Amino acid sequence: MNDMTPSDPPRARRRPSLVDAACEHIRASIRDGEHWPGSQLPTEAVYVESLGVSRTVVREAVARLAAEGLVEARQGKGVFVSETARYQAFQVTREELENLDDVIQLLELRLGVETEMAGLAAERRSEVDLMDMRRQLRILGQSDVGMDRSVTADVTFHRAIAKASGNIYYGKLIEFLGVRLVPPRSVYLRQSDAYMDDAYRAVIGQEHEAILDAIAARDAERAHAAARTHMSESLKRHREIKRLAKK
Template sequence: MKRESLSTIVFERLIASIHSGELAPGMQLPTEAELGAEFEVSRTVIREAIARLRSEGQVVPRQGKGVFVSDAPRRSFSIPTETLRTLPQTLSFLELRLALETEAAARCAMRRTEAEARQIRIEMESADSAYPNPEDVQVHYDFDFHLAIAKAAHNDYIYEFLLYLKPILVPRFQLSYVVASEMKDKYFDRIHAEHEAIVRAIEVSDPEAARNAMRLHLENSLERLRALARSTGQPTAAEPGAGSLFGSRL
């Protein structure tokens, strides 16, 4: 397991300030630039942290004014990072992602612009251009490619939800857990073929093909982690009564 991501650290510090009253209801959050300077992180990190705060109902955006602490924080969807310490819970989490992203790919194929299709291919080629050592890369190293597809689906909820998932999901496992160094070329070739099938379906505006290609890609990813679970003697699904993935906040 990797250390918590920067955006998770920023999120947790901001939510602590909200809960303590330092950031009171109705108060405007500092700008992205100001928060970036305060936490010494990029604006992308700040956006990811604020996306999580929005998903939890802790802050609300106001057009042309900024982001404000919610007057009445709502009970909301939440995935605390501490619930993803085991493979079974992570597998359950990935099943949620699969359900969302298969439809996102189909919507993308129907709605994407030509410019967005080109950007998706660029993101794929960027992710697939190098064959790094598995010890140096995360299992979900291609997440920005998936984000580009979600953005081109033209559904802000889909895109923001995946943006919310990124700092939770990406740091989970190194690729070396599921593929040996001597098998890396074969592994990356297969992943590229899966990516290419998704991109090609989007480029020709075939939603059913895009849906099926994304499902195959994510099911294969799930199966690799299920194989890891089996090899280490862990269950391949969360045990009944083992605790909710969403804690008590759903």
């Protein structure tokens, strides 16, 4: 999970550490087929020599890759590439969301996903699904709701749409992205007073209502359009925050 709390200040993109670099070197060698699943990795001493780093750096890099399930240490034998390395799951780590650009890229990914998801939700939704969506919009419409709860309600609204789509993989993807997007979005939105007022809430409310109305009407084409409009506008807002932050 993303353990970045909403109180954390946004940070400039950090330079990769020596451990990061060592991890990527080993990860790339596995990805590119230099070391196949089940094969033994070079010794610690070889990496110290070839990468020009300390043994501590190599050990930390291997420990991180082991935590990812990419490699495994066998006592008395060495470190081996995991048999399941080729099937490693898609990941977005906390370190990859330390910059507003990263948040924007994830929102770009969601644009296409949300559009198709809303269309399916319009075709398959139940009355319970609609109740769930309306519940989150009521929270978003309350003027005394804080930023953290507002962003969470926003994500939960989209999670309800994913559920209504009837496709469990949409649900898993939205859950995955939501867990990672909520904290950093809360941080960046809080930096801009323009995104905390009633006018902002009203705009967001209208965009969400348009999606809900289309889904309730079982109008897939209109749901597509409403979801695309909402995600496109969300991207514009975050790009504007980025522009203002540079001043």
